[in-house]
Amino acid sequence: MPTTHPHDDVHLFGTVPLFQGLRPEEIMRIHALGRRQRVSEGEWLFRQGRPATTMFLLVEGRVRVVQAGPHGQQVVLHLCGPGDMFGCSAVLGERQYPGSAEVISRGCVERFDEAALRTITSHYPEVARNAVALLAGRIQELRTRFRENITQHVEQRIAGAMLRLIEQAAVSDGRGGCRIAVRLSRQDLAELVGTTMHTVSRTLVAWQSRGIVELARQRVCVRDVSALVALAAAPGTDDPHRVPAPPPTQAR
Amino acid sequence: MPTTHPHDDVHLFGTVPLFQGLRPEEIMRIHALGRRQRVSEGEWLFRQGRPATTMFLLVEGRVRVVQAGPHGQQVVLHLCGPGDMFGCSAVLGERQYPGSAEVISRGCVERFDEAALRTITSHYPEVARNAVALLAGRIQELRTRFRENITQHVEQRIAGAMLRLIEQAAVSDGRGGCRIAVRLSRQDLAELVGTTMHTVSRTLVAWQSRGIVELARQRVCVRDVSALVALAAAPGTDDPHRVPAPPPTQAR
DNA sequence: CGCCCACTTGAAGCAGCTCAATTGAAGTGG
DNA sequence: CCACTTCAATTGAGCTGCTTCAAGTGGGCG
Numbered sequence: 001m002p003t004t005h006p007h008d009d010v011h012l013f014g015t016v017p018l019f020q021g022l023r024p025e026e027i028m029r030i031h032a033l034g035r036r037q038r039v040s041e042g043e044w045l046f047r048q049g050r051p052a053t054t055m056f057l058l059v060e061g062r063v064r065v066v067q068a069g070p071h072g073q074q075v076v077l078h079l080c081g082p083g084d085m086f087g088c089s090a091v092l093g094e095r096q097y098p099g100s101a102e103v104i105s106r107g108c109v110e111r112f113d114e115a116a117l118r119t120i121t122s123h124y125p126e127v128a129r130n131a132v133a134l135l136a137g138r139i140q141e142l143r144t145r146f147r148e149n150i151t152q153h154v155e156q157r158i159a160g161a162m163l164r165l166i167e168q169a170a171v172s173d174g175r176g177g178c179r180i181a182v183r184l185s186r187q188d189l190a191e192l193v194g195t196t197m198h199t200v201s202r203t204l205v206a207w208q209s210r211g212i213v214e215l216a217r218q219r220v221c222v223r224d225v226s227a228l229v230a231l232a233a234a235p236g237t238d239d240p241h242r243v244p245a246p247p248p249t250q251a252r
Numbered sequence: 253m254p255t256t257h258p259h260d261d262v263h264l265f266g267t268v269p270l271f272q273g274l275r276p277e278e279i280m281r282i283h284a285l286g287r288r289q290r291v292s293e294g295e296w297l298f299r300q301g302r303p304a305t306t307m308f309l310l311v312e313g314r315v316r317v318v319q320a321g322p323h324g325q326q327v328v329l330h331l332c333g334p335g336d337m338f339g340c341s342a343v344l345g346e347r348q349y350p351g352s353a354e355v356i357s358r359g360c361v362e363r364f365d366e367a368a369l370r371t372i373t374s375h376y377p378e379v380a381r382n383a384v385a386l387l388a389g390r391i392q393e394l395r396t397r398f399r400e401n402i403t404q405h406v407e408q409r410i411a412g413a414m415l416r417l418i419e420q421a422a423v424s425d426g427r428g429g430c431r432i433a434v435r436l437s438r439q440d441l442a443e444l445v446g447t448t449m450h451t452v453s454r455t456l457v458a459w460q461s462r463g464i465v466e467l468a469r470q471r472v473c474v475r476d477v478s479a480l481v482a483l484a485a486a487p488g489t490d491d492p493h494r495v496p497a498p499p500p501t502q503a504r
Numbered sequence: 505c506g507c508c509c510a511c512t513t514g515a516a517g518c519a520g521c522t523c524a525a526t527t528g529a530a531g532t533g534g
Numbered sequence: 535c536c537a538c539t540t541c542a543a544t545t546g547a548g549c550t551g552c553t554t555c556a557a558g559t560g561g562g563c564g
Contacts, residue, residue, distance in 0.1 A: 067395060070485070073403040077395055093388025098395050121381075128380055129373075135387035136345025142394045143319060143329055143350050149402055150446030151325040154520070186543065194402030199520060201544060217529065217542065233322070406552070438511065448553060453512060469510060469561075 012059060016083050018130050030120055030127075034110040039063075045087075045101040045109065052090035052097045054111050058082055061107020062169070062182050066191065067099035076192045079182075081168055082107070089135065091117065105182060149194055155203055157193040159232035166222060177214070177223040185218050264311060268335050270382050282372055282379075286362040291315075297339075297353040297361065304342035304349045306363050310334055313359020314421070314434050318443065319351035328444045331434075333420055334359070341387065343369065357434060401446055407455050409445040411484035418474060429466070429475040437470050 013019050013027045022030070034057070039045065045056060048068060056063075058080045065078040065086055077099045080086050090097045091114065112120070121128045148160060162180075169181040186200045193200075204220065207213045212228065214221040222228060265271050265279045274282070286309070291297065297308060300320060308315075310332045317330040317338055329351045332338050342349045343366065364372070373380045400412060414432075421433040438452045445452075456472065459465045464480065466473040474480060 067399050069399055069403050071403075075399045075402050077398075089388040089391040092384050093386075094392055098392050125377070125380075128377075128384065132344050132380065132383055132387065134345075135384065135391060136341040139341040139387060139391055139394065140345055140350050142391065142398065146329075146394065146398050146401070147319050147321055147327045149398070150327050151321050151323075196521060197543080198522085198545090201542095202520095205544075215543090449511080450513090450554085451552060453510095457512075467511090 012083065016057065016085070017134055018057075018085060018127060020130055021126050022124065026124060030124070031110075033116040033119060034112045036108060036110055038106075038108045039103045040106040041103055043103045045103065046097045048097055048100045050097055052087060052095045054113050055087045055091045055117060056085065056101070057110040057112070058084050058086065059108045059110055061103060061109075062105035063101055063109075064104050064188075065099045065101045074191055075194060076188065079165070079168065079192070085134075088131070089138070092131070092135070154193065154195045154199055156232050156234075157195070158189065158200060158203055159228045161189065161192045162220070162222065163225070163228055163232055166225065166228075177221050178225070179219065179221045183218045184220060189220075264335065268309065268337070269386055270309075270337060270379060272382055273378050274376065278376060282376070283362075285368040285371060286364045288360060288362055290358075290360045291355045292358040293355055295355045297355065298349045300349055300352045302349055304339060304347045306365050307339045307343045307369060308337065308353070309362040309364070310336050310338065311360045311362055313355060313361075314357035315353055315361075316356050316440075317351045317353045326443055327446060328440065331417070331420065331444070337386075340383070341390070344383070344387070406445065406447045406451055408484050408486075409447070410441065410452060410455055411480045413441065413444045414472070414474065415477070415480055415484055418477065429473050430477070431471065431473045435470045436472060441472075 013031060014022075014024070019027055019030065036059075039061060045063065046052070046054070048066075060082050063080045063084075063086060064076055065080070066074045067077050068074040078084075078086055086101060087097060121131070149157060152160070165180050165182070165184070166178060170178040171181045172178050186197045186204070190197045190200045204213060204215055207227075208215050210227075212222070212224045212231075214223060265283060266274075266276070271279055271282065288311075291313060297315065298304070298306070300318075312334050315332045315336075315338060316328055317332070318326045319329050320326040330336075330338055338353060339349065373383070401409060404412070417432050417434070417436070418430060422430040423433045424430050438449045438456070442449045442452045456465060456467055459479075460467050462479075464474070464476045464483075466475060
């Protein structure tokens with residue numbers, strides 16, 4: 001059932017942003033430079049702080065990258081699905097992994113070590129250009145997430161995170177709603193938005209009683225996406241008198 | 253008094269990470285592709301959301317990049333000093349500025365438009381490689397700041413921000429302490445760590461009474477850097493029984 | 505001189521965290 | 535198929551760090 005044949009990979013690789021614009025035979029050659037590895041749930045692909053030697057392309061399954069603070073509190077940096085890359089900023093920048101990568105849904109990855117990367121970027125400048133755009137995009141995303149986490153309330157942040165998850169990994173539910181295709185505990189959600197499991201639980205239960213979601217163990221089904229959108233945008237019951245777009249004309 | 257002669261620029265450009273490893277004559281040619289501009293306090297170099305066409309290299313002075321949310325709350329994304337670049341992630345990634353750039357201390361900048369950038373990256377692959385490393389580094393920094401803002405308390409975050417500022421722009425004070433070379437209001441500090449001016453004020457006053465800092469209008473002098481380091485690391489009065497390094501061996 | 509601006513300070517409220525106990529669903533082993 | 539364990543989630547109660555609202559203070563500058 002998984003994509004195991006080179007030709008399937010060529011197809012997948014072609015959809016990966018990093019390899020955008022390459023010809024199939026080039027992709028084949030790049031593919032030959034990586035090492036394929038099956039991974040299963042609970043496996044760790046790298047650990048925070050270790051020297052970064054390998055970049056990963058997730059072919060199938062799901063992986064999350066978490067960063068832990070000195071006191072044990074951890075934060076989810078990245079939730080990856082098929083086609084996503086991780087470990088790239090570490091290999092390309094400072095040479096230490098900024099977090100630990102755990103497989104949360106089995107599948108397989110393609111590993112590229114430093115030598116392979118050097119070969120690729122020097123032979124295919126296209127890839128280097130793509131890498132720049134990719135990193136730049138990730139910066140922008142991080143910045144937005146950063147601002148949101150600073151300025152928004154927990155409920156908004158949870159709503160926002162769920163929306164992002166839906167975009168990433170939604171499976172249409174039997175009827176109307178959509179289910180998130182990953183096993184996603186309350187704890188995971190909490191680490192994603194920077195709060196506690198307890199608060200997440202309370203919030204979700206409240207939503208459930210309003211018919212917005214349906215809850216199960218390690219699973220959330222969204223029945224009313226538009227309600228989530230509203231929740232993500234508005235602080236509680238939205239203030240109707242808000243300035244529509246504060247045109248930054250004032251000197252500070 | 254400012255660096256206005258091309259030769260001075262060659263020197264500065266040589267120290268800029270992006271142009272690391274280039275020969276002087278190459279730097280001269282790159283320099284010819286940029287446009288020099290003097291900027292004065294209060295001036296805005298770009299506005300959030302506008303199409304990103306220009307990348308900036310700060311030659312002299314200071315600039316801050318702020319991102320505003322839909323409700324007016326804003327967050328400082330980046331405080332730049334001489335040699336720093338800004339607007340790069342916007343030009344290289346999505347083509348919109350993620351924030352607005354304000355000059356907070358007059359000086360001058362070098363502007364590179366898209367055509368110039370294309371020329372540079374295609375003629376000098378060295379620069380493209382540097383760009384990747386630079387962006388990757390910025391990602392790592394953002395991630396750390398992200399985690400800290402999620403997991404740490406306001407006092408720790410203020411301490412952390414001040415330490416970062418000291419590293420960036422410290423001027424040794426008359427004796428012992430060091431002064432931060434920028435005009436830095438309580439409001440600025442608040443937006444940097446994601447809190448209110450009031451809380452910042454209270455915290456700083458408390459520190460002053462403990463002899464850690466000395467306060468003035470728009471200015472903070474640090475008298476005891478090590479105390480700040482301790483404050484940044486410890487949650488309140490530090491718990492001495494903490495696990496030194498939770499070796500992530502447990503499955504989750 | 506008086507206004508404005510950056511800052512301080514007080515008081516009250518609340519969102520979310522912490523501590524603590526309970527529920528209940530999914531294994532596991534007999 | 536049933537007892538037992540385990541672990542995710544729920545729920546309650548209390549507390550507190552921070553925000554919000556509100557009122558002052560004092561220095562700088564027109």
